[in-house]
Amino acid sequence: MFGITFDSWHEVCRMYFKLGTGTHKSYLQWFPFSKLSNEEKTEIEGETFFNRYIKDGSFVLFPEVMRHSENYIQKGDGSFRHSALISPIMFLVIQAIGMEISKRYCMRRTPDIAVFYAGNYNLSRPKYKQDYDDFYKAINAGKEQYQYFIKTDVTSFFDNINVNELTAQINSVCNTDYQSISQTQLLLIKELLLYIGNGQYPLIENSIASSYLATIVYLDEVDCELHDLIRTKVNAITDFQMIRYVDDLYILFSSDSSYEELTHTYNTVKNSYSSILKKHGLALNVKKCVFKNIGEINDELKKSLYDEYVNGIEQDLGQFFSGKLGGFLQDIYNHVRAYGITNEQYVDLIEKHFTVRDIEFTASEVYNYLVYENQAELKSPDISKLLIQIISTDITFLSIDPKRLSVMVM
Numbered sequence: 001m002f003g004i005t006f007d008s009w010h011e012v013c014r015m016y017f018k019l020g021t022g023t024h025k026s027y028l029q030w031f032p033f034s035k036l037s038n039e040e041k042t043e044i045e046g047e048t049f050f051n052r053y054i055k056d057g058s059f060v061l062f063p064e065v066m067r068h069s070e071n072y073i074q075k076g077d078g079s080f081r082h083s084a085l086i087s088p089i090m091f092l093v094i095q096a097i098g099m100e101i102s103k104r105y106c107m108r109r110t111p112d113i114a115v116f117y118a119g120n121y122n123l124s125r126p127k128y129k130q131d132y133d134d135f136y137k138a139i140n141a142g143k144e145q146y147q148y149f150i151k152t153d154v155t156s157f158f159d160n161i162n163v164n165e166l167t168a169q170i171n172s173v174c175n176t177d178y179q180s181i182s183q184t185q186l187l188l189i190k191e192l193l194l195y196i197g198n199g200q201y202p203l204i205e206n207s208i209a210s211s212y213l214a215t216i217v218y219l220d221e222v223d224c225e226l227h228d229l230i231r232t233k234v235n236a237i238t239d240f241q242m243i244r245y246v247d248d249l250y251i252l253f254s255s256d257s258s259y260e261e262l263t264h265t266y267n268t269v270k271n272s273y274s275s276i277l278k279k280h281g282l283a284l285n286v287k288k289c290v291f292k293n294i295g296e297i298n299d300e301l302k303k304s305l306y307d308e309y310v311n312g313i314e315q316d317l318g319q320f321f322s323g324k325l326g327g328f329l330q331d332i333y334n335h336v337r338a339y340g341i342t343n344e345q346y347v348d349l350i351e352k353h354f355t356v357r358d359i360e361f362t363a364s365e366v367y368n369y370l371v372y373e374n375q376a377e378l379k380s381p382d383i384s385k386l387l388i389q390i391i392s393t394d395i396t397f398l399s400i401d402p403k404r405l406s407v408m409v410m
Contacts, residue, residue: 001057013045098209119208161201
């Protein structure tokens with residue numbers, strides 16, 4: 001009915017079921033998977049279940065499966081992004097639809113446009129971490145080759161995706177030589193997406209399908225148009241590369257002109273990109289666009305640290321910063337106990353305690369590592385005591401950095 005094959009259904013189920021219980025419990029959308037027994041997982045991913053409920057779309061007859069509601073995903077600054085919360089079976093169905101499209105969709109982007117999204121269908125990887133790391137590494141690899149970079153951002157990207165245009169793009173690419181996705185299936189996929197998103201493109205927490213369709217498919221033509229324009233119309237740029245992670249696009253380039261002489265070039269690229277986006281119902285977030293020397297690119301990247309390398313040798317950053325977290329929180333407590341602490345003072349303390357000259361990572365990256373990845377020091381009694389003292393003195397302190405501080409308290 002929706003063009004889902006058993007192979008894709010089985011692969012998607014295995015992809016999510018093999019995640020650890022701790023991972024399932026960390027996200028509201030994945031939480032129900034933590035309640036499944038091994039026998040139940042085997043039944044759901046099996047061919048009998050697929051033939052009975054998925055193949056012909058019988059799942060739509062069950063109100064529990066079709067139920068959906070609002071959900072909110074917290075950003076790093078504590079604000080929330082609106083998203084859809086759907087039933088576990090519906091979640092798996094959407095991921096399987098995305099996988100079927102990924103098997104048929106051939107990007108029109110040229111090979112020198114690097115594009116990453118949250119997860120990876122080709123590698124059966126449902127989590128975004130490694131793909132963001134690959135995006136980060138791709139940008140850093142360009143630091144030696146290019147002189148300048150332009151960073152761009154799209155305003156309310158997911159909210160403004162046109163589902164009609166999305167399905168038209170799928171049809172245009174997948175059915176060019178022969179019909180690999182029927183018009184009936186495309187119509188049903190479109191209506192299912194609109195149903196889940198209450199008439200809009202649905203953003204679903206930790207969904208590969210949401211990210212894949214928005215990035216690889218919807219922005220395919222956008223990237224092609226911009227690449228062709230820079231290549232043929234912007235004479236001041238002698239060499240360039242485009243690297244995208246979802247709606248964040250970096251343009252790394254070189255020029256024979258000086259930095260000061262490239263202001264007009266930057267404006268041309270920015271305005272051209274804005275015009276291209278507008279044709280697809282999207283808008284450039286001009287306030288978040290920047291043009292700088294390539295040496296400043298790390299300051300623009302917001303990176304969560306995972307398996308990175310320092311000077312070619314994998315390092316445990318915990319050994320470089322042992323005891324630093326305690327000193328950091330002690331300074332915070334001193335501020336809170338005296339006159340309070342501002343966001344500027346908080347950022348200064350991060351720089352003070354987590355900056356080391358011989359390590360390439362920024363202070364914020366190291367702080368992220370100690371909060372999210374290496375929590376050994378966080379779990380010590382002394383750290384717990386300091387955190388209790390801080391929030392007992394002034395609990396409003398948590399509003400300065402809600403996401404990281406909440407994780408530390410938890």
